[in-house]
Amino acid sequence: MANLQTLSKCEDLLTGGHRACAGCTGSNILRQIMLTAGPDTVVGGATGCMEVVTTIFPYTAWKTPFIHSAFENCAATISGVETGFRALKQAGQLPVEREKMNFIAFGGDGGTYDIGLQSLSGAMERGHNMLYVCYDNEAYMNTGIQRSGATPFGAHTSTAPAGKVKQGKEQHRKDLTKIMVAHNIPFVATATPFHWKDLAAKVEKALAADGPAFLNILMPCTVGWGFDPAIGMELCKQAVEANFWPLFEVENGHYKMSKKPKEDRTPIVEWLKPQVRFKHLFKPGNEAILEEIQRWVDDEFTKVQTLCELG
Amino acid sequence: MKQLFVGLTGNEAVATAFKQARPHVAPAFPITPQTEMMHKFADFVADGEVETEMILVESEHSAMSAAVGASATGARVFTATSSAGFALMWEVVYIAANLRLPICMPVVNRALSGNINIHNDHSDAMGGRDAGWIHLWCENTQEAYDSALMCWRIAEHAGVRLPVMINYDGFIISHTSESLNILPDEDAWKFIGPKDVGAGYSLLDVENPITVGPLDLTDYYFEHKTSQIEAINNSPEHIAAIFKEFSALSGRTYDFIEEYRTDDAEIIIVALGSTAGTAKVVIDMYREKGVKIGLVKIRVFRPFPVDVLRKALGKAKVVGVMDKSVTFGGFGGPVFNEIRSAMYGTANPPKIHDWIYGLGGRDTDIAQIESLIDQLQAIAGGSEAEDINMLGVRL
Numbered sequence: 001m002a003n004l005q006t007l008s009k010c011e012d013l014l015t016g017g018h019r020a021c022a023g024c025t026g027s028n029i030l031r032q033i034m035l036t037a038g039p040d041t042v043v044g045g046a047t048g049c050m051e052v053v054t055t056i057f058p059y060t061a062w063k064t065p066f067i068h069s070a071f072e073n074c075a076a077t078i079s080g081v082e083t084g085f086r087a088l089k090q091a092g093q094l095p096v097e098r099e100k101m102n103f104i105a106f107g108g109d110g111g112t113y114d115i116g117l118q119s120l121s122g123a124m125e126r127g128h129n130m131l132y133v134c135y136d137n138e139a140y141m142n143t144g145i146q147r148s149g150a151t152p153f154g155a156h157t158s159t160a161p162a163g164k165v166k167q168g169k170e171q172h173r174k175d176l177t178k179i180m181v182a183h184n185i186p187f188v189a190t191a192t193p194f195h196w197k198d199l200a201a202k203v204e205k206a207l208a209a210d211g212p213a214f215l216n217i218l219m220p221c222t223v224g225w226g227f228d229p230a231i232g233m234e235l236c237k238q239a240v241e242a243n244f245w246p247l248f249e250v251e252n253g254h255y256k257m258s259k260k261p262k263e264d265r266t267p268i269v270e271w272l273k274p275q276v277r278f279k280h281l282f283k284p285g286n287e288a289i290l291e292e293i294q295r296w297v298d299d300e301f302t303k304v305q306t307l308c309e310l311g
Numbered sequence: 312m313k314q315l316f317v318g319l320t321g322n323e324a325v326a327t328a329f330k331q332a333r334p335h336v337a338p339a340f341p342i343t344p345q346t347e348m349m350h351k352f353a354d355f356v357a358d359g360e361v362e363t364e365m366i367l368v369e370s371e372h373s374a375m376s377a378a379v380g381a382s383a384t385g386a387r388v389f390t391a392t393s394s395a396g397f398a399l400m401w402e403v404v405y406i407a408a409n410l411r412l413p414i415c416m417p418v419v420n421r422a423l424s425g426n427i428n429i430h431n432d433h434s435d436a437m438g439g440r441d442a443g444w445i446h447l448w449c450e451n452t453q454e455a456y457d458s459a460l461m462c463w464r465i466a467e468h469a470g471v472r473l474p475v476m477i478n479y480d481g482f483i484i485s486h487t488s489e490s491l492n493i494l495p496d497e498d499a500w501k502f503i504g505p506k507d508v509g510a511g512y513s514l515l516d517v518e519n520p521i522t523v524g525p526l527d528l529t530d531y532y533f534e535h536k537t538s539q540i541e542a543i544n545n546s547p548e549h550i551a552a553i554f555k556e557f558s559a560l561s562g563r564t565y566d567f568i569e570e571y572r573t574d575d576a577e578i579i580i581v582a583l584g585s586t587a588g589t590a591k592v593v594i595d596m597y598r599e600k601g602v603k604i605g606l607v608k609i610r611v612f613r614p615f616p617v618d619v620l621r622k623a624l625g626k627a628k629v630v631g632v633m634d635k636s637v638t639f640g641g642f643g644g645p646v647f648n649e650i651r652s653a654m655y656g657t658a659n660p661p662k663i664h665d666w667i668y669g670l671g672g673r674d675t676d677i678a679q680i681e682s683l684i685d686q687l688q689a690i691a692g693g694s695e696a697e698d699i700n701m702l703g704v705r706l
Contacts, residue, residue: 042517065520068525073376076368080381080383081514087336090364095513098517
């Protein structure tokens with residue numbers, strides 16, 4: 001089990017000097033994952049913030065092999081890499097001898113919930129030994145904060161903006177985590193970069209799983225959400241305490257809460273308030289939207305909780 | 312070398328050649344008329360005749376994506392497609408070439424939707440003619456088989472390192488049994504040889520990590536495209552050497568083009584694919600009547616063999632180009648575009664006209680080619696004609 005002492009001794013496999021925004025929690029997610037994964041790892045990135053900021057030619061922030069191909073095909077690409085590994089190992093033609101290697105694909109919510117869903121679903125169904133990580137910042141941040149299938153109800157985005165007659169996104173977010181559970185893969189979990197110990201343990205489990213694993217990681221985006229760059233981690237903590245982002249894992253189909261939820265959850269408005277994307281919801285007349293968000297959060301949480309109680 | 316005389320469909324012949332190449336990985340997704348090739352190959356895998364990891368993906372986009380990932384490890388990789396499948400993987404087809412990955416892919420040529428049509432024309436591959444792949448075109452099952460052996464040597468050659476597309480006509484070649492000569496497995500393997508995994512950059516070399524497919528902006532992208540242009544422009548000398556080696560081995564002559572009865576030809580038809588076979592028959596009929604007519608069949612469409620074509624067509628009075636695909640609103644079909652451009656500025660160029668034919672698998676029979684030759688003879692005799700014409704369509 002990871003602790004700070006051991007993690008602090010691991011080599012940082014994502015170097016500093018990349019071009020992520022000040023206060024970005026995404027690069028932090030990648031660093032934490034890579035500390036646990038270690039150097040015998042091949043990483044694939046879908047087109048998106050993290051790919052763009054870490055690989056501007058002629059520089060790369062990656063100290064492990066890294067491949068980017070396109071927006072929607074990261075899972076398929078890494079499934080090819082993983083198969084290449086197995087085939088070359090079988091043929092005795094690996095460039096460096098390794099019994100096992102890690103294959104990690106990552107994509108933002110746009111590249112995962114939306115355009116990359118088919119590719120992801122296929123790769124999971126085929127049972128590749130790979131971990132897919134979604135860094136979910138709840139909109140297409142790289143292209144300019146457009147609404148995605150992960151954008152929460154009521155959030156302002158550049159394609160579903162709050163205006164004189166519309167109040168942001170008119171649909172609730174898609175439950176991708178459950179969609180991944182429905183693939184009957186060995187390991188699915190939610191995480192945040194604030195809960196580092198939980199995240200490290202989940203990465204460990206995911207990489208040890210015999211087959212595909214999926215992590216959905218909340219990634220507060222200072223630019224897209226509109227908050228003080230200093231409070232990204234605080235928003236992760238609050239998202240969990242408000243039951244907006246319950247931390248749970250599903251191992252071989254069995255749900256388990258990773259963190260015992262507080263008896264009295266934080267009202268969702270506390271999480272919405274520091275974020276500019278929800279600012280319009282606090283204007284008079286939008287009370288019903290806030291109520292609907294609270295209702296939805298509570299309902300969704302109850303569903304997960306029930307599944308966890310069933311085990 | 313003793314070869315085996317067998318009867319196979321084009322798809323079976325290509326699957327056989329690929330089995331002999333012992334690829335490491337093969338992503339596959341069904342689309343007619345390519346499917347049979349993968350069925351046959353899957354049978355070889357199921358029977359233990361070849362150890363290939365098949366990745367049975369959920370789309371052609373993922374097929375090419377998985378091929379890119381697998382090829383980036385250094386593995387030998389193929390996939391296959393047709394028509395809309397090729398269109399769906401389009402984005403990644405460009406990426407494969409940009410990353411200089413020696414993937415081989417039969418495109419079993421079929422009309423593009425819409426309307427949906429499963430039969431042969433060349434609009435799939437021709438739409439992707441500028442994706443950076445080497446294009447081989449086959450007249451018959453024998454050529455499809457031979458191309459499916461040679462493609463590995465071309466793609467993986469250190470001086471090339473580009474993906475290769477093997478085009479053969481849907482149904483006409485893919486599903487038609489023909490007799491052909493195939494190499495015994497051991498001779499085929501001796502010709503192809505194992506993939507040199509360590510020769511390139513492997514994504515699995517964790518001791519020397521590389522970043523593949525970075526963000527490439529205004530300061531470097533253009534230079535990288537230039538190196539890609541150089542790569543395909545430098546490929547002919549290596550392709551020629553491989554053709555020569557295979558010709559000596561198999562006794563079947565391969566070159567960038569095939570010239571048929573062109574020595575004294577005043578009229579030359581240019582075609583690619585199975586139509587070339589029909590054209591040869593009709594040319595023989597006209598030769599018997601004393602008409603000086605020949606055929607130039609293009610085998611390598613990318614890189615486009617400008618010099619050999621200038622030489623082959625330069626002495627003719629009239630050239631009739633047959634295009635089995637169309638550029639809507641463009642100036643003729645893609646083959647015509649290239650031929651006219653190539654001949655422009657040469658001394659006494661021939662009159663060059665285009666015939667769009669066979670779209671959606673409309674059968675191109677002897678009568679159609681007779682009608683084409685009659686029109687070409689009239690042009691040779693001084694008649695005016697349109698630049699772009701249609702053949703075999705009800706107008």
